[in-house]
Amino acid sequence: MKTISLAALVASPIAILLLSGCTNVGALAFRKPSSTEPPQQLTESVAAHRPQAKDIQVTEHTETFVSTPSARESYQPALVTLGRGEDLQAKVNEATGPVLLDFYADWCGPCKVQSRILHDLEQEAANRGTLIIKVNIDDHPEIARSLQVEGIPTLIMIRDGQIANRQSGVANKSELTEWMR
Template sequence: MAYKSFLSERGLGGRLFSSSLITMTVICAAIFCMQAGCRSSDVSNAALADAEMPMPDQNAPEAVASERPSYAQSNDGPTNADNKNIQLASARLNQSSDEANRVAPSSKLVTLRTLGAEDNFQQIVSDAPGVVLVDFYADWCGPCRKQGKVLHGLESFAAQNNAQIIKVDVDQHKAIAKQFAVASLPTLVVIKNGKVVDQKVGLTSESRLRSMLQ
């Protein structure tokens, strides 16, 4: 009886010990799974965060287009539009010649000049003994600055040919620019004997300028 009682007690204790061990194992496994799940969730969230990119602003306003005249490409030959502008400018120039002739002429010929606010353009053209090359430009025009450097280099050549170069700022002399139908810069107009004989839009080569001044 005592032996059976001992076995019974050992059996009960063993079952209690086994039950406790199983319970502890289940608890540890649950804790481990919970921690692993949290780490996996954190990694997944971090990966998603790295993969997301902010959407571009689809409503961003486009750049405002410049209202300045466009720069024409260099073209050595006159176009139909150029010929039409030459005819219109010649007619307008002839209409103003009578008024210019009533003003006393200048006594000194200036080979290259920038038309001032008080200068009489029609009078200068009327008094010119030879070819007048009018350079329509603007301070904000990059090609105009390049064209101006070439024209300054031809000042002596113009003097030898009794020609004049007149630079006209289109922002300061809008009426004159309109008279010659200037739409792009730089624009060159050649006047001879009171009539427009040539008109060129865009950067012009030095050789072409020399031919204009002769």
């Protein structure tokens, strides 16, 4: 009777784990009894109720989110906003292709229209290797002055370190696509 009760006691957690979806019973850890040698009945009972390898179907577990660095090239966004204190010249120098500067302000209505157009062009810019940098004139008035930005929105295309195109006012999608060629 003791053997049956002990077997039921040991088998119950295993059955619960199997029914709840834990199929890797071999990964279970059992606490050792306080004596150095486990009782023979307990060892036999656990061994008798442990599923055999042929009874367990082990599936390869893959994670959805990778937490280790990938060997692939890191993602470079095609549209970024220059933050306060960031260096525009450094961003332009780091770019591997042309750079489109968008001078704007949060309070400017036409700037919001231009922003939507630029967001629509983000994939096209990525495909063509163009980096779009949004520069808030309220956060960076010295940059706007140095590039003689007098009205907003103002767009400036920089290619090979030189200003290739410049426009004040809203530029349409087809015009900006042409600039990226």
